[in-house]
Amino acid sequence: IAVRVLLGLHLEDGLRKVRMSLVPIFLPQAKSHIGIRAREILHSAMEKIIEEKLKKQQTSDYCDAFDYMLSSAKEDDYELTMQELKETAVELIFAAHSTTGSASTSLILQLLRHSDVSERTRAELEKGRRSRTHVPYLSLEKLNQLSYLDCVVREVLRFLPPVSGGYRTVLQTFELNGYQIPKGWSIMYSIRDTHETAEAYQNPELFDPDRFCTDRNESKTDRFSYVPFGGGVRRCIGRELALIVLKTLAVELLATVDCTLATETYPRMQTVPIVHPVNGLHVFFNYRTHGVERNRRESTHI
Numbered sequence: 306i307a308v309r310v311l312l313g314l315h316l317e318d319g320l321r322k323v324r325m326s327l328v329p330i331f332l333p334q335a336k337s338h339i340g341i342r343a344r345e346i347l348h349s350a351m352e353k354i355i356e357e358k359l360k361k362q363q364t365s366d367y368c369d370a371f372d373y374m375l376s377s378a379k380e381d382d383y384e385l386t387m388q389e390l391k392e393t394a395v396e397l398i399f400a401a402h403s404t405t406g407s408a409s410t411s412l413i414l415q416l417l418r419h420s421d422v423s424e425r426t427r428a429e430l431e432k433g434r435r436s437r438t439h440v441p442y443l444s445l446e447k448l449n450q451l452s453y454l455d456c457v458v459r460e461v462l463r464f465l466p467p468v469s470g471g472y473r474t475v476l477q478t479f480e481l482n483g484y485q486i487p488k489g490w491s492i493m494y495s496i497r498d499t500h501e502t503a504e505a506y507q508n509p510e511l512f513d514p515d516r517f518c519t520d521r522n523e524s525k526t527d528r529f530s531y532v533p534f535g536g537g538v539r540r541c542i543g544r545e546l547a548l549i550v551l552k553t554l555a556v557e558l559l560a561t562v563d564c565t566l567a568t569e570t571y572p573r574m575q576t577v578p579i580v581h582p583v584n585g586l587h588v589f590f591n592y593r594t595h596g597v598e599r600n601r602r603e604s605t606h607i
């Protein structure tokens with residue numbers, strides 16, 4: 306879906322299962338080697354698909370992210386190379402789709418684990434709603450008014466940040482906590498460790514959306530204590546979109562269904578390459594009608 310919507314590309318069935326490597330080093334004995342090979346297969350297939358797409362004339366008004374990328378490069382009199390196109394395509398698929406998918410799963414998991422949080426979010430949603438039978442009309446303004454929902458989404462991204470960290474090249478020697486970091490080094494900053502150890506947070510091991518409520522707002526004193534989207538000039542460009550997607554998902558779910566776990570125990574979480582439950586999250590969705598459950602049950606594997 307991400308490939309089609311973002312890039313207007315159609316991957317052959319066989320390629321859907323190709324897993325991309327996120328580790329940019331070649332280790333013959335390690336699994337990253339398999340990943341790098343898979344990425345080569347993906348890149349060469351993508352090259353063919355991109356060439357076909359470039360040949361085709363734009364026949365409809367619909368533009369995908371790929372079309373925008375090409376036209377904005379053209380505006381700057383720049384022609385993107387095939388390598389740049391392929392890398393951008395893979396980056397967009399991973400950066401936009403896997404991250405939001407991971408955060409959506411974590412959001413549902415945390416709502417399941419914390420029924421008090423679900424109920425408070427639902428109560429906020431139902432405030433000012435004319436009828437209990439329909440999903441409220443969602444405008445951006447309405448979403449922005451849901452302050453507790455904002456705290457919940459922010460806490461999900463602190464507690465289970467989809468991306469564990471990022472890479473940087475040191476341009477200038479600097480000192481951090483008494484350690485000298487030399488110019489030219491490649492370093493990794495850890496989002497997870499930051500969220501688990503930053504002094505700004507009271508009991509960081511607890512899932513506590515209230516830490517972001519206006520009177521506490523624990524991350525306000527330290528600019529880099531809350532970094533689910535990275536920081537600085539290379540901060541995530543999809544941040545606002547991702548927050549809207551996550552809040553919309555929460556509103557839709559809380560307004561229309563009750564979720565229950567379809568397995569006996571909560572799944573174990575894995576953090577590599579991106580935070581996700583081992584073997585997925587299995588959930589029953591029970592439709593809500595007039596506050597009463599309709600006798601219809603659907604189990605979904607997220």
Ligand code: HEM
Nearest residue numbers: 400401404405408468471534535536539540541542543547
């Ligand atoms: C919950 C969802 C998301 C999370 C947690 C997330 C997280 C991140 C992180 C940690 C980075 C690295 C920033 C850095 O190096 O400091 C990043 C970069 C990026 N993200 Fe996201 N992201 C999300 C959604 C999206 C979406 C929806 C899009 C596009 C529509 C997107 C596009 C990008 C791009 C293009 C970059 C590279 C920016 C650059 O290198 O300048 N992301 N994201």
